[in-house]
Amino acid sequence: MKLILNQSSLSKVKPEYQKLLNDLREKVENRFGVDLCAYYLLGSVGRGEDRPGISDMDTVVILRRGITDDDEAWEKEIKDEFEPEYPTLERLDISSMEEKEFDDPKAERLRFIFKTDSVLICGEDITANFSSYPPGLELAKLLNGNYHKALEKIQKDITEPDEDDRNNPKYVMEYVRWISKKVLRLCLGIVMINEPLYTINMQEMTQKFSEYYPFYQPQAETALRQYVEPTNNVGEALDFINEMRATIYKLADEKLG
Secondary structure, three states, X not given: OOOOOOOOOHHHOOHHHHHHHHHHHHHHHHHHXXXXXXXXXXXXXXXXXXXXXXXXXXXXXXXXXXXXXXHHHHHHHHXXXXXXXXXXXXXXXXXXXXXXHHXXXXXXXXXXXXXXXXXXXXXXXXXXXXXXXXXXXXXXXXXXXXXXXXXXXXXXXXXXXXXXXXXXXXXXXXXXHHHHHHHHHHHHHHHXXXXXXXXXXXXXXXXXXXXXXXXXXXXXXXXXXXXXXXXXXXXXXXXXXXXXXXXXXXXXXXXXX
């Protein structure tokens, strides 16, 4: 069975985001110097599949040292500087992590994501020795570990927002879109038990899942709608979470064990 390959590259990034990545690269290199191991772009922008108003730009700085409070403050400054210039992005994320975090056995899912869905912006490629997988039960479990805990955390974040969330008028929408993505990836994991399919396209996940489990098609389509146009109403968000918990999550318990 074929391993999943990385379909991302800088050549697929839209021209307007090429400029943003160049500006960010200069900021990152000037900030971190010899401490910089690598700087990566993750997700749909690197595949050229980003959608205006829906897609984030996720970038990660890999450092040879630990992360400081000053680093986190700098990340926020960079986000605040560049994000308003790119209104077609749902959000701009720049985060940092220490290189040795990838050595943790619990970081296998993270290693897979960098192996199969990242673009190296600058620095050395650390993914050469990371593992890929064929579609199947092992990968389904890897990508969907602790799916109940993730749902519970989102529910708590929505009902008990912290100060940053209270200052963000779209915080409910952002959480709903995030959990919708998790639900659809859970649907993909269930499909992988039936056939060796892997996709990052949310609509394809919905369609394939609905073919195998037509009884749950309404819930899958609800998750897709909430991904594209998430509600910003707390009550509707909680109703959505409870519906997913009672249907697709119960099916996942049966299929993924």
